[in-house]
Amino acid sequence: KSNRREPFHRFDAGKCTTTLLAIFEALIPPADEEKRRKQLLTSLDELVSGIWSEARLFLFGSCANAFGVCNSDIDVCLSIEGESATRSEVVCTLAEALKANHMQNVQALTHARVPIVKYSDPKTGISCDVCVNNMLAVVNTKLLHDYAQIDVRLRQLAFIVKHWAKCRQVNETYRGTLSSYAYVLMCIHFLQQRRPPVLPCLQEMEPTYRVTVGDIDCAYFDKVDNLKGFGQQNKETLADLVWSFFDYWAFRHDYTHTVISIRTGKYLSKVEKDWTRRIGNECHLICIEDPFEVSHDLGRVVDKHSIRVLRDEFRRAARIMQQEVNPCPALFEPY
Ligand code: GTP
Ligand code: MG
Structure with missing residues (x-):
């Protein structure tokens, strides 16, 4: 029935934005969390330096990309140049050292796509995932962080979407729904498409930052201080954006033919990416191009069953935003 977007919503944009902003504020990690993270990192640094003198640690993921809510795990990349041991061997060595150092729940996941130690x-009560030589994740973390500096509405929208996804249990890659990283890319792309746009496309601008990771050239404009105010022509409130975001993924996105790409700031076709067929476990039922690893579809985890779950949840959220005077309670109702 109501597959069409009505021209009006019932919420008051000012009031609904105030409620959404209160939720956003409550999700921001408190200052002491930052301190505890630093403490953990310092002791991990001491431990790894004792084993590999060349070792360096980098934070990535939500603890470094500006999209971390409170009490999230931290993601650390251990970089060792010129190491001859495989990543799995490094992971095993580290796991033994952590156990000897009285860390808890130490688990080495050596068979994962990216081997990690959890x-x-x-002392700090924080959980940590450590991976080895995964510098692309460090670079895409910087890209996300840089986007977050351009317009506050990105961070606000992404927190709301991540919170919604957690409440509705559609942020579980092991069950075929999307990662937090995928949701943030969806938010960036969405804000690049607004008219006037809220965000530019940093990878289409003259590069001011460039690194090579393996055979991938990562380059983009990172002088984001010069872009403050970029989105000012766009006056949409957070409530407007949340409404339009869900409406887009519920009723407008062309799941059959298109790929979203923050790298180009455009839509690409599945045909040009050769993402039209299922290959092995990769189904490409919702296609989100990684900004640097362009052969990588963040939607590859979504299968025939979970795409229905996901699209039902987008439609549910869109209807709530469309119909409710005060949409927040229903929007974030635990699944
Ligand atoms: P939360 O832990 O849920 O708060 O979010 P997060 O930002 O840490 O995201 P997530 O755990 O999904 O991903 C951690 C980081 O891994 C991302 O920020 C990326 O830098 C990197 N990454 C690169 N490729 C992938 C991928 O295919 N899937 C996921 N999940 N992460 C990737
Ligand atoms: Mg994480």
């Missing part, structure tokens, strides 16, 4: 630090 553990929790009893």
Whole structure:
């Protein structure tokens, strides 16, 4: 029935934005969390330096990309240049050292696509995932962080979308729904498409930052201080944007033919990416291009069953935003 967007919503944009902003503020990590993270990182640094003298640690993911809510795990990349051991071997060595150092719940996941060690630090109460030589994740973390500096509405929208996804249980890659990283890319792309745009496309601008990771050239304009005010022509409130975001993914996105790409700031076709067929476990039922690893579809985890779950949730959220005077309680109702 109501597959069409009505021209009006019932919420008052000012009031609904105030409610959404209160939720956003409550999700921001408190200052002491930052301190505890630093403490964990310092002791991890001491430990790894004792094993590999060339080792360096980099934070990535939500603890470094400006999209981290409170109490999230931290993601660390251990970089060792000129190491001859495989990543799985490094992961095993590190796991043994962490156990010897009285860390808790130490688990080495050596068979994952990216081998990691998971553990929790009893002193700070923080859980941590450590991967090895995964510099692309460090670079895309910087890209996301840089986008977040351009217009505050990106961080606000992404927090709301991530919070919604957690409440509705559609942020679980092991069950075929999308990662937080994928949701943030969806938000960036969405804000690049607004008219007037809220965000530019940094990878289409003259590069001021360039690194090569393996055979991938990562380059983009990173002088984002010069872009403050870029989105000012666009007057949409947070409530407007949340409404339009869900409306887009519920009723407007062409799941059959298109790929979203923050790298180009455009839509690409599945045909040009050769993402039209299922290959192995990769189904390409919702296509989100990674900004640097362009052969990588963040939607590849979504299968025939979970695409229905996901699209039903987008439609549910869009209807709530469309019909409710005060949409927040229903929007974030636990699944
Ligand atoms: P939360 O932990 O849910 O708060 O979010 P997060 O920002 O840490 O995201 P997530 O755990 O999904 O991903 C961590 C980081 O891994 C991302 O920020 C990316 O830098 C990197 N990454 C690169 N490729 C992928 C991928 O295919 N899937 C996921 N999940 N992460 C990727
Ligand atoms: Mg994370």
